[in-house]
Amino acid sequence: MSLARTESPLIRRILIGIALFYLILFIFMPLFIVFSTALEKGVSYYFNSLKDPDTIASIQLTLITALIAVPLNLVFGVAASWAIAKFDFRGKNILLTLIDVPLSVSPVISGLIFVLLFGLQGIFGPWLRDHGWRIIFTPSAIILATIFVTFPMVARELIPVMKAQGNDEEEAAITLGANGWKTFWYITLPNIKWGLLYGVILCNARAMGEFGAVSVVSGHIQGFTNTLPLQIEMLYNDYSFTAAFAAASLLAFLALFTLVIKSLVEYRFRAELKAVRKGAH
Amino acid sequence: MKIKNLTNLLLLIVLISSFTTGAWAKQITLLNVSYDPTRELYADYNKAFTAYWKNKTGDDVTIKQSNGGSSKQARAVIDGLDADVVTLGLAYDIDSIAEKSDLLPKNWQTLLPDNSTPYTSTIVFLVRKGNPKNIKDWDDLAKPGIAVITPNPKTSGGARWNYLAAWGYALKKFNGDESKVKDFVGAIYKNVQILDSGARGSTTTFVERGIGDVLIAWENEAYLAINELGPDKFEIVIPSISILAEPPVAVILSNAVRHGTDQVALEYLKYLYSDEGQEIIAKNYYRPRNPLITQKYADKLKPVNLFTIDDVFGGWQTAQKKHFADGGTFDQIYIVK
């Protein structure tokens, strides 16, 4: 490498040192604390604390919530990125901004709006109650709030990927007589599958980990409307610090798993991109 | 790929069915919406009531439990949390439910004995072992350099009892001179560095984080902290005078009738007044109404010089308006810094 493109080894080491120090302080240490506290009373205590029936119920609720919220946002993400990446239309920036809104709205506000919609003091609450329906403070409200919070995750990952792929291949397929669904299935999907996978995994991690919004609409009924993050808060407030961190370690594992998938996706994606570029030249 | 899809589908079905048959199945269930420090009490009591009810009627009753800050829980019930019974930290919160919704009659407090309060408690100090700052009474809390931990009276029921206990002490000390009383309570709250949103949060801050010299706490919460985290670390100081805290209970009639559980719900609360109920209450460091059982646990539940909110403050409605509403004395203490 020519001298122009890099710094002297000393400066390089200092910069790497600063970067690592900062990351140790803000990323490695919190990660370390979660696992070390979870295991401070031993492995058997760790597994026993995860077997608590309320904790198991909270894991179930968290899984169900993600199983409903993620596929819905997946379908939306594909439709939205198809419209936004493949076509040029007026109002695109407004639509993009609207899609991003849930990411930057305070989670507390995300919960509040569902209380205002479905609470007994809200707009639809009394009507729903009179017809035997309840949404707020049930798993349904948790699922709704989760859908809201994780709503942009798939779309945000897919839009840049689809844009990068361009329209040429799809247009060729259409000209050759393939219908729209077939084109999507055989041309677009293989191209975006890695981005799609990462979007889904990230969406899933956020869906399982949401705290603020879910906390506002949950009602905190043990074994019924406590999701895993809420259960962690409860255990933490219950003097069961080790159990709280044991439950927290599950979500930390999920976060790490998400990162592994992400690295894998990027690796595959880069390899494919290279292959595409080589083919083009 | 196909087999993988199939197993995924199966997994989904198993998950959903386990969920629906478990948590969403129809049976006699009661939802008890309670405030923070009663977790241990109702964990014990719910077991006892389930056994008692099975014995008496042959029916299985499951009690679901929700705990949180008292006002937060009341707000959730107003917003539609489907409680059959509420067991909250102070009467004002249940009054709010009655006032802001049609869920229970306004005279709810007359429907059960002792003002619908099957147990009482009081406010004490928790200090570090050996009482290094030599804290004896409310005066010591107002001294400069003492770090006091108490939750936020705006969101926590327990914190309101704390505030009023200090206020009541000062009223007596200064013979009702309001401006001196306000300065005194203000001095105590100047010593507060962390205002958690609930009583449990404050206890955690004090015992686990090691912050503060004194925690103003529910008596039962103080005992619980000592039991859970070691008698070698903390001790309890009982002030010369404190407030009689009365955490009331009520059936949320409209919800219970809709569920067809109004009878069970009422029995659930009545059983709190029975000898067995009172015994469980005393074991969890609440003060039972039954004097015989109080006697039995006298070594823990020591006699304290107590005043009531009705005597000193003219009831919760008045106290709330004067002290905790926006612009009330608590806000004044904080805004004039």
Place this chain on the structure above:
Amino acid sequence: MFLLKQKTTLPGFHLALGYTVFYVSLIVLIPLSMLFIKTSTISFADFWSIVTAPRTLAAYRLSFGAAFIASFINIFFGVIIAWVLARYSFPGKKIVDALIDFPFALPTAVAGIALTTLYSSNGLLGQFLYKIGIQSAYSWTGVVLALIFIGLPFIVRTIEPVLQEIDPEIEDAASSLGAGRLQIFFRIIFPAVLPSLVTGFSLAFARTIGEYGSVVFIAGNMPGKTEIAPLLIITKLEQYDYSGATAIALVMLIVSFILLALTNLAQWWASKRIGMS
């Protein structure tokens, strides 16, 4: 509003866009409009007195101020981290690179209890910080620390790809014309990264002003001192003050919305500029 600008042979525009707009309306627009409807039940004078009350202003100051400081610190270190990741190789780089996203994937409640355990006065790092007089938990500092954690990936991830894409030949050319390393950085690299710095900053800022889960554990929650705006919303809600809660929420929502619009505009502007050069 949504008119196609160019003819294309690709099908599915109306279906995809129709579904997108429908879903956005259902999930985002209708629920969010509740805030406006609820706030409109109070007069403007009341609204104004709620959002300018000393306690509200103090909460805004904390939420916006701490988010600003945290994002600013993150910009500085984020550039170094992105630089190191984009340009240098060192052992364990792949792991470090992957872990940058950890705060984004970790549930905020878990982050909150972990950071509090770490930085409180008897915590692993807190014990040292307290000794040198830094109160690293239950204070402004604590809030900033939590927000640094939350905001970091947003900044590193927007800068890193831009650094990677700078054509090394330009640097070579500048160097052969006699430019020094610092000169190259400030004349060539910095201007190229600037739009992504702005984007990263506003993304992190928008994300952190509303942060609740991780902050609420480590802030002291003292009204007027260490009470963040989202907590004030919850406090108002718990006092049955729905209009107060929604008024404060509405102001935060509008700020987020403006920030987002600016970010998207900045990105559009940057891509246009690059496209032209």
